[in-house]
Amino acid sequence: MGKSILITGGARSGKSTLAERTTLALGQPAVYIATAEAHDPEMAERIARHQARRGAEWRTVSAPLDLTGALDASDGGGPRLVDCLTLWLSNLLFAERDWEAEAEAFATALARQSAPVVIVTNEVGAGIVPENALARRFRDAAGLVNQRVAQAADEVLFCVSGYPMKVKP
Structure with a gap:
C-alpha cells in the first residue's frame, strides 16, 4: 500500500508548496491531480502561478469532479x-453531486493505492460561523470531508x- 499524507492549514499557510516538496521527495516524476477550474480571471491567474511553480518533473491531471477515478487511473x-x-468539494456542491458518497469513495x-498520495485541503473550521446558509453548509461539509480523509490517511500535517x-x- 502507498503512503497517504493529508496536509491541511489555513489560506496562504504554505500548504501547497509543502505538499509539492513532500510529493517530490517521495519520487519523480510526480502526478499533480488538480481539482481547480478557472471560472474567472483571478482563478485563472492562481492556477497559472501554481503551474509556473512546478517543473518538468510533474504531469498534471485535471479532475474537478472525478477525483477517485483520477486517483485510481494514476x-x-x-x-x-x-x-x-x-x-x-465546491465543484461537487455546485454540480449537485452526492458529496458524502464521493468523499467516502x-x-x-x-487504502488500495500502491503509489504515495499527498492531499491538500483547507482548514475551514477555525474561524467565525458564516452568516449565510450556503457558507455554513460548505464549512460543515468541508469539516466532515477533512475528518473522513484524515481518518483514512496514514499521516496528517497542519x-x-x-x-x-x-x-x-
Whole structure:
C-alpha cells in the first residue's frame, strides 16, 4: 500500500508548496491531480502561478469532479499530489453531486493505492460561523470531508506559515 499524507492549514499557510516538496521527495516524476477550474480571471491567474511553480518533473491531471477515478487511473505512475479537497468539494456542491458518497469513495480509495498520495485541503473550521446558509453548509461539509480523509490517511500535517506540525503520525 502507498503512503497517504493529508496536509491541511489555513489560506496562504504554505500548504501547497509543502505538499509539492513532500510529493517530490517521495519520487519523480510526480502526478499533480488538480481539482481547480478557472471560472474567472483571478482563478485563472492562481492556477497559472501554481503551474509556473512546478517543473518538468510533474504531469498534471485535471479532475474537478472525478477525483477517485483520477486517483485510481494514476496509480503506479509515481507519487500523486491532490490539490485540493475543498475546491473539489465546491465543484461537487455546485454540480449537485452526492458529496458524502464521493468523499467516502475517495477515502476508501486511499487504502488500495500502491503509489504515495499527498492531499491538500483547507482548514475551514477555525474561524467565525458564516452568516449565510450556503457558507455554513460548505464549512460543515468541508469539516466532515477533512475528518473522513484524515481518518483514512496514514499521516496528517497542519501547515502554519509554511511549517508543518505533525497531527497524526
